[in-house]
Amino acid sequence: MEHCLKQQLPELEGVQESTVWSILNERDIKPHRMSYYLVRKDPEFKVKAEKVLLLYKRVEWILQMTRHEVAAESRPDELCGEVFVSYDEKPGIQAIGNTAPDKAPTLQHGYVSRDYEYRRLGTVSLLAGIDLLTGEVTGLVRDSHKSDDFIDFLKELDSKYDEQLKINIILDNHSVHRSKTVMDYLATKRKDRFVFTFTPTHGSWLNLVESFFSKLAKQALRGLRVKSKVDLVTRIEEWLKRTNEERVGYRWKWKLEDIESAFTG
Structure with missing residues (x-):
């Protein structure tokens, strides 16, 4: 004492x-x-959060109202005239290589044995967006996630969807997403071709693509050893391809009537 x-x-x-x-x-x-807790530093946290959640509610309504047409193989985006993409980057994915071969399980040791030493072979960034109507993932693997990389992603979306559709993108307020280079690119497009809805500061949990990144970490990256950075890129791209072959719809379960009470105080 x-x-x-x-x-x-x-x-x-x-x-x-x-x-x-x-x-x-x-x-x-x-x-x-x-x-741990996080102080809400965004004075517009509630307003921005509501805009994101209202987009999720619109997706839910569109899927409900078009389910019969979609069952007949019509596209929901073409039926409503809009696309909804939840987007973010996952930077710093490490390419890690073994210094010695893994040892297979044996009757005495029913698990893989791995040398504790490893080699760092570089890092890559994954730029990914989920189509909330179809569950399809658009992904680009790059060495960085700068403005030019983001523009490449926008170009990928622009070429994928019919030019008459409006593409709604939910994303964070990172400076890369609002840079002059990005604004100059958007100026070359129809005014409502790309519509950005920003999540609040420290509100990444509102972006459904975070669930996808969690799935990526558990299914594709956990314990992964590769021979080179190129090998890592190939593994990620193959996993993205398999994911799109068995698409999973990402849905926000928040009830619209609970929004007001959730963001008071």
């Missing part, structure tokens, strides 16, 4: 440690544990 005098609480000097623990346990107080 040497800290009692430093804190000017001499009356606690004689309290036993077991007594302190009993008091803490009774009140379920765990000072040895720590949880």
Whole structure:
């Protein structure tokens, strides 16, 4: 109890440690544990979040209203005249190589054995967007995620979808997405060809593509060892191809009527 005098609480000097623990346990107080929180620094957090969630609600309505036509092999985007893409980048994907071969499981050791040393072979960035109507993923693997890379992604979308469709993109407010180079490219397109809806600052959890990146990390990147950075790019592109062959729809489950109460305070 040497800290009692430093804190000017001499009356606690004689309290036993077991007594302190009993008091803490009774009140379920765990000072040895720590949880983190994030201060909302975006004054427009609520407004921006509502815009994103309203887009998700529109996607839900469109899928409901076009389900019979889609079952007859009509495209939902062409039926409603719009595309909805949830977009983000996953930078710094490491190409890691072994320094010694992995050892296969044996009867004595039922798991793969791997040397603890490894080689860093470089990093790549994945630029990816999910079509929220179809579940199709558009992905580009690049050495960086600069303005030119983002423009390449926009060009990929522009060539993929009919020129009459409006492409709604949900993305974060990164400076790359608002750079002069990007604005100059957008100026060459019809005014409503690309419509950006930005998530709030520190609101990446509102972007459905984050669920896709989580799936990528678990299914394709966890424990992955490659021979080169080119090998890593090939592995990612092959995984994207398989993902699109078995598409999964990403849906936001938030109820629209709960938005107001969720962002108060």
